[in-house]
Amino acid sequence: MHRVLVVGAGVGGLAAAHRLRQRLAPEDEIWLFDRRREHIFWPSLLWVLTGTRRPEQVARPLDALRERNLRLVQAEVSAIDPTGPSVTAGGRTWTGDALVLALGADLDPAGVPGLAEAGHNLYTVAGSASGFQALEALTGGQVVVLIAGVPFKCPAAPYEAAMLVEGYLRRRRRRQAVAVSVWAAEATPMGVAGPAVSQAVTDALAQRDIAYHPDHRVVRVDPARRRIRFDAGTEIGYDLLLYVPPHRVPDPVAASGLAPRDGWVRVDPRTLQTGWERVWAIGDVTGITLPSGKLLPKAGVFAHREGDVVAERIAALFAGRDEAPVFDGHGECFIEMGGGVAGFARGDFYAEPVPVVRAYRPGRHWHLAKIGFERSWWAQWW
Numbered sequence: 001m002h003r004v005l006v007v008g009a010g011v012g013g014l015a016a017a018h019r020l021r022q023r024l025a026p027e028d029e030i031w032l033f034d035r036r037r038e039h040i041f042w043p044s045l046l047w048v049l050t051g052t053r054r055p056e057q058v059a060r061p062l063d064a065l066r067e068r069n070l071r072l073v074q075a076e077v078s079a080i081d082p083t084g085p086s087v088t089a090g091g092r093t094w095t096g097d098a099l100v101l102a103l104g105a106d107l108d109p110a111g112v113p114g115l116a117e118a119g120h121n122l123y124t125v126a127g128s129a130s131g132f133q134a135l136e137a138l139t140g141g142q143v144v145v146l147i148a149g150v151p152f153k154c155p156a157a158p159y160e161a162a163m164l165v166e167g168y169l170r171r172r173r174r175r176q177a178v179a180v181s182v183w184a185a186e187a188t189p190m191g192v193a194g195p196a197v198s199q200a201v202t203d204a205l206a207q208r209d210i211a212y213h214p215d216h217r218v219v220r221v222d223p224a225r226r227r228i229r230f231d232a233g234t235e236i237g238y239d240l241l242l243y244v245p246p247h248r249v250p251d252p253v254a255a256s257g258l259a260p261r262d263g264w265v266r267v268d269p270r271t272l273q274t275g276w277e278r279v280w281a282i283g284d285v286t287g288i289t290l291p292s293g294k295l296l297p298k299a300g301v302f303a304h305r306e307g308d309v310v311a312e313r314i315a316a317l318f319a320g321r322d323e324a325p326v327f328d329g330h331g332e333c334f335i336e337m338g339g340g341v342a343g344f345a346r347g348d349f350y351a352e353p354v355p356v357v358r359a360y361r362p363g364r365h366w367h368l369a370k371i372g373f374e375r376s377w378w379a380q381w382w
């Protein structure tokens with residue numbers, strides 16, 4: 001009998017746990033740890049911001065996974081010991097034959113003084129829901145979409161948010177009265193995907209009259225005066241602030257020695273193995289440096305595929321097989337643009353010397369394909 005500890009039941013952890021369940025013997029134990037009660041389908045969160053989805057439509061209870069012969073621990077993970085390997089959650093410790101670390105990235109709005117009080121966090125369900133309420137009530141002024149730090153998950157998401165908000169305002173005939181702008185701590189949108197994709201997103205913003213201000217790092221926000229201050233001394237006002245908070249490695253991961261406090265877990269880019277035997281890390285918690293020198297984007301598509309690969313590798317290890325698949329760095333994403341239109345990009349991020357990514361012409365079909373993806377996500381596991 002084997003025991004695998006899957007730490008985190010988000011995109012990567014869920015994929016790994018399910019693939020393990022398919023590959024291992026029924027008596028092998030798969031333990032899944034998460035502090036949440038629900039699994040969130042994050043790509044749909046952008047639709048909560050514009051009222052196309054209600055918060056309860058983007059979540060499903062993790063409890064249901066017990067029916068699939070997965071052992072669920074719903075508690076805060078407080079410690080990870082890669083030498084066990086073992087995990088401590090809710091005051092109890094489990095030791096396993098393999099550990100898959102999938103704790104994602106922690107959000108740190110408190111890292112910027114005033115930010116949490118001033119705006120709506122685009123990366124939480126509550127923040128997107130409250131952002132929608134504020135948007136509904138907005139009759140004029142300035143909407144600011146702020147990217148407060150890099151790296152952040154889903155490089156397209158804040159740009160999509162700006163375009164969805166723009167489309168919402170146009171539909172409600174309020175666009176003339178409301179300016180929309182994006183202020184980013186990065187030099188270019190989706191830069192890791194290459195200049196063609198960056199240009200496509202920059203053009204899409206310009207076509208919608210969304211002002212784009214790259215290379216602006218926020219230092220503080222004053223909620224009382226509704227002012228945002230940037231490192232170069234620039235100060236701007238806002239009426240509605242939608243923000244992507246700084247991200248950081250989760251505390252128990254930093255404390256475990258698997259990652260530096262100001263960094264991400266280093267893994268073999270193809271096997272996803274950490275520096276410890278029988279410990280793998282997948283998804284947003286990792287920092288995979290590409291041949292281009294940039295980091296592999298933090299995205300669900302990669303977390304999912306890495307989860308599948310690691311599950312296969314663990315199954316091969318237990319079965320004494322040498323042959324096992326590797327992660328190839330391929331991924332794709334939809335880019336919502338408002339008005340029922342989306343773009344699509346697909347590529348090989350491990351290509352040398354730089355990723356090879358193709359941006360497809362935007363259209364309604366990509367938007368419908370994203371809705372189809374959302375349906376298939378729920379159908380396969382719930």
Ligand SMILES: Cc1cc2nc3c(=O)[nH]c(=O)nc-3n(C[C@H](O)[C@H](O)[C@H](O)COP(=O)(O)OP(=O)(O)OC[C@H]3O[C@@H](n4cnc5c(N)ncnc54)[C@H](O)[C@@H]3O)c2cc1C
Nearest residue numbers: 008010011012035042043077104154283284299300301303
């Ligand atoms: C608005 C938005 C839109 C997005 N759209 C897309 C998209 O279209 N395409 C795409 O590919 N990606 C998208 N993403 C990114 C994608 O959601 C993430 O990259 C993906 O979820 C990463 O998977 P993960 O398993 O590494 O981490 P997560 O899915 O974040 O899972 C980590 C899990 O660990 C749990 N956890 C963390 N710390 C602890 C602890 N101490 N104790 C217990 N549990 C803990 C969390 O509760 C969470 O469930 C989007 C993200 C956002 C926010």
